[in-house]
Amino acid sequence: xxxxxxxxxxxxxxxxxxxxxxxxxxxxxxxxxxxxxxxxxxxxxxxxxxxxxxxxxxxxxxxxxxxxxxxxxxxxxxxxxxxxxxxxxxxxxxxxxxxxxxxxxxxxxx
Amino acid sequence: xxxxxxxxxxxxxxxxxxxxxxxxxxxxxxxxxxxxxxxxxxxxxxxxxxxxxxxxxxxxxxxxxxxxxxxxxxxxxxxxxxxxxxxxxxxxxxxxxxxxxxxxxxxxxxxxxxxxxxx
Numbered sequence: 512x513x514x515x516x517x518x519x520x521x522x523x524x525x526x527x528x529x530x531x532x533x534x535x536x537x538x539x540x541x542x543x544x545x546x547x548x549x550x551x552x553x554x555x556x557x558x559x560x561x562x563x564x565x566x567x568x569x570x571x572x573x574x575x576x577x578x579x580x581x582x583x584x585x586x587x588x589x590x591x592x593x594x595x596x597x598x599x600x601x602x603x604x605x606x607x608x609x610x611x612x613x614x615x616x617x618x619x620x621x
Numbered sequence: 622x623x624x625x626x627x628x629x630x631x632x633x634x635x636x637x638x639x640x641x642x643x644x645x646x647x648x649x650x651x652x653x654x655x656x657x658x659x660x661x662x663x664x665x666x667x668x669x670x671x672x673x674x675x676x677x678x679x680x681x682x683x684x685x686x687x688x689x690x691x692x693x694x695x696x697x698x699x700x701x702x703x704x705x706x707x708x709x710x711x712x713x714x715x716x717x718x719x720x721x722x723x724x725x726x727x728x729x730x731x732x733x734x735x736x737x738x739x740x
Contacts, residue, residue: 514665559726609671
């Protein structure tokens with residue numbers, strides 16, 4: 512199972528919006544509604560920010576939103592803040608009960 | 622409160638095996654599945670395996686088939702992950718991660734166990 516494809520890095524200025532893509536196949540991203548996104552600050556454990564493509568867990572800022580079209584899912588962070596810096600990973604349920612992570616995207620706030 | 626307590630850091634030689642544990646507390650153990658995810662230095666997250674809540678059955682990532690074994694002990698709410706034939710590429714932090722049964726996302730991550738493979 513190959514990792515889902517994410518851009519290596521995305522940057523934006525405070526207050527701007529950025530979008531991170533996550534491209535898979537019809538056997539994972541395109542085949543299921545089970546895409547989730549995790550924020551990973553250095554030295555900390557990953558934190559869930561989006562599940563089931565577009566749902567936010569309780570306590571996660573409404574600045575985080577998710578969507579999917581075909582085999583590509585996207586995470587948008589609006590009103591970019593300094594604390595949003597870090598690595599972001601998508602993951603998808605795949606066939607026969609397995610899961611696959613994205614390659615990860617480093618978000619930089621300029 | 623929810624806790625996933627990992628076993629301590631390990632240093633192993635190439636070719637050896639390692640067994641890492643994860644003890645759960647603060648929730649109903651059998652209502653949640655446990656996954657193992659690893660992160661090598663400077664690398665991304667990699668899904669390894671799941672042990673299902675309802676019956677303890679396991680599914681492994683193709684990359685680890687034949688090398689990884691995950692078991693659980695419901696009497697102690699502990700999950701074990703054993704990885705064999707270690708190489709330096711297995712040097713990583715190994716996380717146990719919780720998923721409420723059949724929700725398909727990871728809602729709680731343990732702090733991880735560092736495994737170092739070095740001769």
